[in-house]
Amino acid sequence: MPPKASKKDGEPAERPILGRFSSHLKIGIVGLPNVGKSTFFNIVTKLSIPAENFPFCTIEPNEARVHVPDERFDYLCQLFKPKSEVAAYLEINDIAGLVRGASAGEGLGNAFLSHIRAVDGIFHVLRAFEDTEITHIDDTVDPVRDLETITQELRLKDIEFVQAKIDDLEKAMKRSNDKQLKIDHELCQRIMTHLQDGKDLRLGEWKAAEIEILNTFQLLTAKPVVYLVNMSEKDYLRKKNKFLPKIHAWVKEHGGETIIPFSCAFEQKLVDMPEDEAAGKYRQEGKTYVVQDGDIIFFKFNVSGGGKK
Numbered sequence: 194m195p196p197k198a199s200k201k202d203g204e205p206a207e208r209p210i211l212g213r214f215s216s217h218l219k220i221g222i223v224g225l226p227n228v229g230k231s232t233f234f235n236i237v238t239k240l241s242i243p244a245e246n247f248p249f250c251t252i253e254p255n256e257a258r259v260h261v262p263d264e265r266f267d268y269l270c271q272l273f274k275p276k277s278e279v280a281a282y283l284e285i286n287d288i289a290g291l292v293r294g295a296s297a298g299e300g301l302g303n304a305f306l307s308h309i310r311a312v313d314g315i316f317h318v319l320r321a322f323e324d325t326e327i328t329h330i331d332d333t334v335d336p337v338r339d340l341e342t343i344t345q346e347l348r349l350k351d352i353e354f355v356q357a358k359i360d361d362l363e364k365a366m367k368r369s370n371d372k373q374l375k376i377d378h379e380l381c382q383r384i385m386t387h388l389q390d391g392k393d394l395r396l397g398e399w400k401a402a403e404i405e406i407l408n409t410f411q412l413l414t415a416k417p418v419v420y421l422v423n424m425s426e427k428d429y430l431r432k433k434n435k436f437l438p439k440i441h442a443w444v445k446e447h448g449g450e451t452i453i454p455f456s457c458a459f460e461q462k463l464v465d466m467p468e469d470e471a472a473g474k475y476r477q478e479g480k481t482y483v484v485q486d487g488d489i490i491f492f493k494f495n496v497s498g499g500g501k502k
């Protein structure tokens with residue numbers, strides 16, 4: 194059962210999270226080619242899959258499990274000294290880059306869809322670093338255009354899926370008077386209108402019963418998203434990037450999800466350092482900031498890769 198939206202006096206209603214609820218969470222790294230997805234994957238998982246300067250370097254998805262550090266878990270273990278300690282982990286999938294027209298077979302075609310369909314949430318990596326040596330599939334660095342490209346492709350794929358569902362339901366409705374078919378058909382039509390209006394499904398207002406049906410579809414635009422803004426080391430350290438305000442404005446207008454600015458270039462350096470040296474550097478410089486609901490919250494990473502406020 195998905196959590197219901199609750200509303201305390203004066204507080205805005207919390208948007209329910211669509212999706213599968215399980216103790217085995219999978220997150221997919223999504224974005225245009227050559228934006229730093231595999232580099233990010235290598236940094237978080239401490240692996241070394243190919244992350245080279247050419248589009249479509251990744252074809253097959255790479256998967257890894259990462260430990261999620263949590264000082265509350267450590268505290269409880271110290272307090273209760275349980276016989277076994279099973280800490281939380283997250284499965285991360287590095288997915289091939291998407292391009293404009295991907296939903297119709299451009300680039301690496303449709304294979305990416307099953308990979309995105311299989312995850313519970315999306316890390317959407319955006320390129321906000323300028324480097325003439327690193328090819329951009331659309332020639333110029335423009336993360337807001339890239340956001341539009343990716344979200345449009347995901348929406349188009351959802352439209353295709355829902356249209357097929359509507360066609361199937363209409364065929365079934367000719368053969369049977371089952372009330373559930375009518376309910377599903379009406380919901381699919383509302384989903385379709387929502388998508389055709391250019392809106393992602395996770396931003397819709399759905400009733401609990403509708404969420405249960407929606408969750409069986411595993412639609413791409415229903416998945417929760419965190420935006421990872423990959424900037425140059427210099428911008429990251431001075432906490433300034435010319436694209437960030439525009440990205441922030443776009444995200445605010447399209448659901449206001451979490452934005453995490455970071456730098457693959459900076460993180461890469463730290464990964465290659467001995468832990469003590471990296472920890473020292475993190476303490477000096479390793480502050481990042483999260484932009485959520487218009488607020489900028491500073492927090493420090495710790496060396497094992499997790500963030501704590």
Ligand SMILES: Nc1ncnc2c1ncn2[C@@H]1O[C@H](COP(=O)(O)OP(=O)(O)OP(=O)(O)O)[C@@H](O)[C@H]1O
Pocket residue numbers: 224225226227228229230231232233243244245246247248249250251252288289290291322324327423424425426456457458459
């Ligand atoms: N912040 C950054 N500053 C400079 N260069 C970067 C930065 N982030 C990544 N790169 C470089 O960009 C190139 C592409 O990175 P990567 O292979 O990780 O992209 P990708 O999104 O996985 O691409 P694909 O979809 O083609 O697999 C690499 O040469 C990487 O070193």
Ligand SMILES: [Mg+2]
Pocket residue numbers: 230231232243244250251287289
């Ligand atoms: Mg890659």
